[in-house]
Amino acid sequence: MSDPVRKELRSRAWGAMLQYAVFRWESAVIIALTLVLTALFNQPFAWWPWWGWLALGGVTEALMIVTSVTDARTGVQVVADMFREENNPARLRDPRYRAVVERALAYHDQLAQEVATRPNSLLRDRLSEQVRQIDDWISGIYRLSERMESLEGDALLRQDFQTAPQELQRLTQRLRATTDPQTQAQLRAAVEARQTQIDNLNALRRTMENAGLQLDNTLGALGAVYAQMRLLSAQDMEGARARELQANIAQQVRALQDVVESLEEVRSRTQAEK
Secondary structure: OOHHHHHHHHHHHHHHHHHHHHOOHHHHHHHHHHHHHHHHOOOOOOOOOOOHHHHHHHHHHHHHHHHHHHOHHHHHHHHHHHHHHHOOHHHOOOHHHHHHHHHHHHHHHHHHHHHHOOOOHHHHHHHHHHHHHHHHHHHHHHHHHHHHHHHHOOHHHHHHHHHHHHHHHHHHHHHHHOOOHHHHHHHHHHHHHHHHHHHHHHHHHHHHHHHHHHHHHHHHHHHHHHHHHHHHHHOOOOHHHHHHHHHHHHHHHHHHHHHHHHHHHHHHHHHHOO
16 A cells, blocks of 8 residues: 555544544533533632633543544544445445455454554554555455456356357357358458457456455465464564564465456456457
8 A cells, every 4th residue: 555545544544533532422412511501500600700611611522532532442443443434345245255354354353452452662563564454455355355246246247158158159150151251251250259258258257266266265364364463462573573474464465456456357358359
């Protein structure tokens, strides 16, 4: 993930945390109580200024907002909610892919909580970097799940898988039966185009099968990385092992991105040859 994207995400996370703090039910209670006291008990004491309740309410509200946005647990929860919304498994109709994304998000939430509870700032920074990489990984899982669901639900593709071989057989039979040179030339071109379409469809089918395997494998790998990170966290995450784990995560992210790009490339080629 590039630095500008990370800065944008941090900015959005900060905005989400601020919004959460302002719209907490405690905030509504403070505002309502301040207005009621100002209206009904404007001067409970002779020395009390008319704006006293407003000032006290404002200070209390400000303190609550500050404690909310600086609380590690609150920050983790708000950011986790935002990340879940961006990779919302509820948008996936297929229960298989929903379950995969839900499991991946569960790993993410647990690791984020682990970061929030770490008192050691150096270890917390290391864990935070690992979790940011996990973000990329889970986003890749979600994108791949979306692509797979879209391809499997494509009615035109399903029809092409069924009818293209039949159409090729029909054209081949016509080519064998005709003796007219001009008709033969047209039929040869049609046969070649249909064969290219079938080759692309077969390539897409193989890529989809490999993508399905990659999705299963990457979820297992994510579980293994989760266990490693918990172990390293307990051992204060020694530098060399942390770098090895980071390289492993980066490799998994690249592998997912390659699969997504392959799916898009083969699908585009298949559609172009129709």
